[in-house]
Amino acid sequence: MNSTQQKIKQLFILVLFFVFAVQVKAQDGAALYQQNCASCHGADLNGGNAASLIDGVWQFGAENSYIYRNIKFGITHLGMPSYEATLNDGEIGAILSYIRESEKHVGAVKPPIVHQSETMDYDLNVEMFAEGLEIPWAIDFLDKNTALITERPGSLRMVKNGKLLTEAVKNTPEVLHEGQGGLLDVAVDPNYDKNGWIYLAFSHVLKNNGEGRPGAMTKLVRGKIKDNTWADEQVIFEAPHETYRTTRHHYGCRIVFDPEGYLYFAIGERGYQDMAQDVTLPNGKVHRIFPDGRIPTDNPWYNEPGSIKSLYSLGNRNIQGMAVHPVTGEVWATEHGPMGGDELNLIQAGKNYGWPVITYGLNYNGTIVSDLTRKEGYEQPIFYWKPSTALCGLDFYSGDLFPKWKNKLLVGALKYEQVSLLDIENDRVMYEEVILKNQGRVRDVSTGPDGAIYVVLNNPGTVLRLTPKQ
Ligand code: HEC
Structure with missing residues (x-):
């Protein structure tokens, strides 16, 4: 290269740099962040399905170059998508500046807990039921005075007569707490x-045999609590170990019982969307078993060679809410779409709920999953949300404190930090009313034996109790 060529090259690079700099300035890092990242890292960057980006913890490298690389190439085994195909370097740079700028304002105020909230039917009292929990995931009740709460890192906690016991239940199963995995439903x-049986769902990891990252899958056990210790454990579902995946997200999992005595649970597709259609694999499906782990021989794919015998429905991306209708005994479920396309489904034997063949959502990086939203042989949702609210936690209200809400559906959402009430007639949603908003990311919602509504908040790690104001 002679010196003129060298000069031209330098000039060219300089021009490129200017064009680039102007572009970066024009890019709104905040808007790009909201569009691409907020669904997982939270609208306020404070975390949600994925870690906070402003807590000063950088698991994968704190320097700009590392963060830049993680955005561009993703951390795909954990569910952090690659943005190489959809964001240019300037756009990634703008997001990075926005994250750095936001880090400076950490400690920014969260809205205080409201003590009441108005709805069309009732004024609500909102009180603290339990606090100081570490990523609480689910709640259920042993009796009027005793609640069990799972914490995703692996602890089963008990609230007795309104007091959170300081000691967790001892001897509960070891869980893999990584990515979205950990102790899930109770x-x-x-x-x-x-x-006396209590059921737990959790992320189970295979022993590390030194050949890279070991596989993991959702597993279910039941046991009893004796002297605050987990006892008499029985495994009721463990997938074949060759189906375990090295990803660390989309485990499902909720556990419900129907009036006929069947137990239903769901496993997310573990980040492998096409597997949701494959009956030889457990992921991306709803399963039906007996509570002791036996498998009903009239399950829809029971007689299919090579199938997972417990399968009940297919094409379920990542179910995070499940509830049985108190009158009809039907199983209802909410699942996460990717970007858009969160769904409410009525789960029926042998049906295919479509993921990823039909969907109302796009990939997180904005690329298309499927052109189709409807197709013969695939079920339409009862309702879908676009943009995604990140549905999580589901229950039919079954108590007596809110008579007007009897058998209506309570739907929690992580990203939108809300609980809404759905009125359903003839399998159609007649209206949706948000009854609680902006108190934190809702992980679970449940009618208590006392008729109050309990709302589990992922962060700030609390459980709220809603009752009608007299
Ligand atoms: C589908 C969910 C999802 C989306 C969308 C997403 N991320 Fe992530 N991200 C993750 C997960 C999961 C991790 C792994 C850590 C964890 O479990 O939170 C992660 C990790 C990261 C990390 C590394 C954090 C560390 O501790 O070192 C950065 C940086 C990051 N994401 C930035 C972004 C940015 C910027 C966007 C938008 C352009 C984005 N992410 C979009 C799920 C997501």
């Missing part, structure tokens, strides 16, 4: 009074 047997 469910109390409908005949608990007689049999």
Whole structure:
């Protein structure tokens, strides 16, 4: 290269740099962040499905170059998508500046807990039921005075007569707390009074045999609590170990019982969307078993060679809410879409709920999953949310404190930090009313034995109790 060529090259680079700099300035890092990242890292960057980006903790490198690389290439085994195809370097740079700028304002105020809230039917009292929990995931009740709460890092906590016991239940199963995994649902047997069984769902990891990252999958056990210790454990669902995945997200999992005595649970697709359609694999499906782990022989794919015998429905991306209708006994579920396309589904035997063949959502990086929203042989949702609210936690209101809400559906949402009430007639949603907003990311919602509504907040790690104001 002679010196003129060298000069031209330098000039060219300089021009490129200017064009680039102007572009970066024009890019609104905040807007790009909201569009691409908020669904997982939270609208306020404070975390949600994925870690906070402003807590000063950088698991994968704190320097700009590392953060830049993580955005560009993703951390795909954990569910952090790659943005190489959809964001240019200037746009990634703008987001990075926005994150750095936001870090400076940490400690910014959260709205205080409201003590009341108005709805069309009732004024609500909102009180603190439990606080100081570490990523609480689910709540269920042993009796009127005793609640069980799971914490995702692996602890099962108990609230007795309104007091959170300081000591967790001892000896609960070891869980893999990584990514979205950990101790997930807790469910109390409908005949608990007689049999004492309690069910847990969690992320189970295979032993590390030194060959890279070990596989993990959702597993279910049941046991009893004796002297604050987990005892008499039985495994009721463990997938074949060759189906375990090295990803660390989309585990599902909720556990419900229908009036006929079947137990239903869901496993997310573990980040492998096409597997949700494959009956030889457990992920991306709803399963039906007996509470002791036996498998009903009339399950829809029971007789299909090579199938997972417990399968009940297919094409369920990542179910985070499940509830059984108190009158009809139907199983309802909410699942996360990617960007857009969160769904409410009525789960029926042998049906295919479509993921990823049909969807109302886009990939997180804005690329298309499927052109189709409807197709013969695939079920339409009862309702879908676009943009995604990150549905999480579901229950039909079944108590007596709110008579006007009897059998209506309570729907929690992480990202939108809300609980809404859905009125459903003839399998159509007639209206949706937000009854609680902006108190934190809602992980679970449940009618208590006392008729109050309990709302589990992922962060700030609390459980709220809603009752009608007299
Ligand atoms: C689908 C969910 C999802 C989306 C969308 C997403 N991320 Fe992530 N991100 C994750 C997960 C999961 C991790 C791994 C850490 C964890 O579990 O939170 C992660 C990790 C990261 C990390 C590394 C954090 C560390 O501790 O070192 C950065 C930086 C990051 N994301 C930035 C972004 C940015 C910027 C965007 C938008 C352009 C984005 N992410 C969009 C899920 C997501």
